[in-house]
Amino acid sequence: MNQPDKPTGNGTTRRQFIQTGALAATSFFIVPRHVLGGKGFIAPSDKLNIAGVGIAGKGFSDTNNAFNKGANNIVALCDVDWSRDQVKKNFEQHPNAKRYKDYREMFDKEAKNIDAVTVSTADHTHAVIAMAAMQRGKHVYVQKPLTHNIYEARMLTEAARKYKVVTQMGNQGSSNPQQKQMVEWFDKGLIGKVHTVHLWTNRPVWPQGIPVPQADASVPADLDWDVWIGPAQKVGYTPAYHPFKWRGWWNFGAGALGDIGCHIMDVPFRVLGLGYPTEVETSIGSVFLKDWTPEYIPEGCPPSSRVELKFPESAKNKQAVTMTWSDGGLRPFRPEFLPEGEPMPENGENGVLMIGDKGLMVCGMYGNDPKVYTKDGKKFEAAKIQTDGPALPENGHQVLWTEACKAGFNSKEHKGLTSSFDFAGPLTESVLMGNVAIRSYTLRNANANGRGFSYPGRKKLTWDGKNMKITNFDEANQFVSRKYREGWSLTA
Structure with missing residues (x-):
């Protein structure tokens, strides 16, 4: 289920709520999530709204590892080639996600509903897509190599600090x-x-x-x-x-x-x-x-x-x-x-x-x-x-990124990521x-x-x-x- 970017009780949007942890500063009493929804329940405000750009191949696993069996929402899926089997499968697995071929159109129409973006396209488009996402305040996960050339890598590294977004490169072995x-x-x-x-x-x-x-x-x-x-x-x-x-x-x-x-x-x-x-x-x-x-x-x-x-x-x-x-x-x-x-x-x-x-x-x-x-x-x-648990490179690299996105740019979770752009750049x-x-x-x-x-x-x-x-x-x-x-x- 998609979570729109509606105002919360304290006047902030849901995305701002996730990024800043503003709920902790409000004056009302917080009811534990397990009381509201039972064991294992994840409150909607604890879910990221994620968009995937390039959703076949590594993009298929990147989007679905970040989705983490429903711990987050996939709200938009973008791929230039809808004929590929994994693109079709991703569409089927996330029927409520809006579908696009051009990431620029997706950002124009869906930016207010997106918290974070996975970028798993060919190398030559990594930089322009990731930069467009960061300029809109979106956290980004970008497949390796971070960019096609050295200048682009330096630009993304500096932009991540400027826009204060949580970043991770897709070299999953680092986790x-x-x-x-x-x-x-x-x-x-x-x-x-x-x-x-x-x-x-x-x-x-x-x-x-x-x-x-x-x-x-x-x-x-x-x-x-x-x-x-x-x-x-x-x-x-x-x-x-x-x-x-x-x-x-x-x-x-x-x-x-x-x-x-x-x-x-x-x-x-x-x-x-x-x-x-x-x-x-x-x-x-x-x-x-x-x-x-x-x-x-x-x-x-x-x-x-x-x-x-x-x-x-x-x-x-x-x-x-x-x-x-x-x-x-x-x-x-x-x-x-x-x-x-x-x-x-x-x-x-x-x-x-x-x-x-x-x-x-x-x-x-x-x-x-x-x-x-x-x-x-x-x-x-x-x-x-180990064969299970959040630290596995098979899915832990993306999961740790999503948890850091929820915690925010200055969090210990972000500082603990193994391939944020400060290292990956x-x-x-x-x-x-x-x-x-x-x-x-x-x-x-x-x-x-x-x-x-x-x-x-x-x-x-x-x-x-x-x-x-x-x-x-x-x-x-x-x-x-x-x-x-x-x-x-x-x-x-």
Whole structure:
């Protein structure tokens, strides 16, 4: 049942009532909810009115985890493509929710009834949707990566503080209690100061490093292609872009790094207390469409890449860190101190390896199954993750966000969120720093024989994180932000 934004007994609206906790300041007697509605009853004023933008795929689970079996209301659902099975299922499960294809129309008509918004669209529209919600005072949950580029991440981080809204990025592994175990291990000094971090993934698991597809298909009747394109540069429709395969094209996605980097890099970023990197260098896999001559496709992400980021010492880790990211199936070799017979995390497909002067720590993509191996032969293993309860990454990440929304911007619940934009913004910027290097790689100059490429006179890009600027290769700064197509903008 939808809860309209009607005035409460003290003159505030229901949404203001939830955000400020004004009920506690009124003079009338509060009857406990269990007296009114029995055990398990949730008062209507304790429910959030939630709108979902992008409601298939991760959007399906995001909206329904936030709904939390009726603990909150789903009042509006928005998706550009109504033909998808999960969109239809979401409509069926929430028959009273208003339905939209354009989030702008939804906000114009439903803003007064909405408290919070989940954003689970393609990467290139995260920022404009989240900003529009925050400007209207709505709390936001945004899927990873937080944004398509570094500038957008900085804008959303600053806007969240300006509009005083509760925020969370959808890297659900950050709510995995096993990550807390890893922080505790490190803080106890089990592996000492960390100097080297390896991150790796089997992504991409979609076509990538391929020629630009021919956009000659007709737009499906149930798809609003213009809204799907949003602020990106206008191209024709092709099923090679939508659904899902958009990840491999810079116009819409952020490649393997954007897809999974906010999960995997989350672990060392949190454990070591890292900030902005200062240097980045990369190499990428080549595509050969004819003998001997590599094809570099500037519109598309490469089939594989390796990125090296340099981080200065942090307050937690009194040691500079070299972090190496590998995708496309590349992975680090087995490190010293990992005993024979001990497998690499997740069978080598996705993982984190942190090497310190006293030992090493390994885990899977979401911080799963962490272990410590010390130089003196000791092994520490975390307890298995619980199978129920609010802290599970399967639904707890969204549930904890909704509870923080009810408590308000300055609440301990909001401060306790594991991936509010104060954390998720700098993390996303560090992840996307790798994409600046990867995209700059295609700006290279060839030798006379067409082979052997390198940055024009440089081996690394140096980064001024505070000012969001590459300081030694100005041409690379075009990838720090993007040019929006006419009619679209991002202003706080």
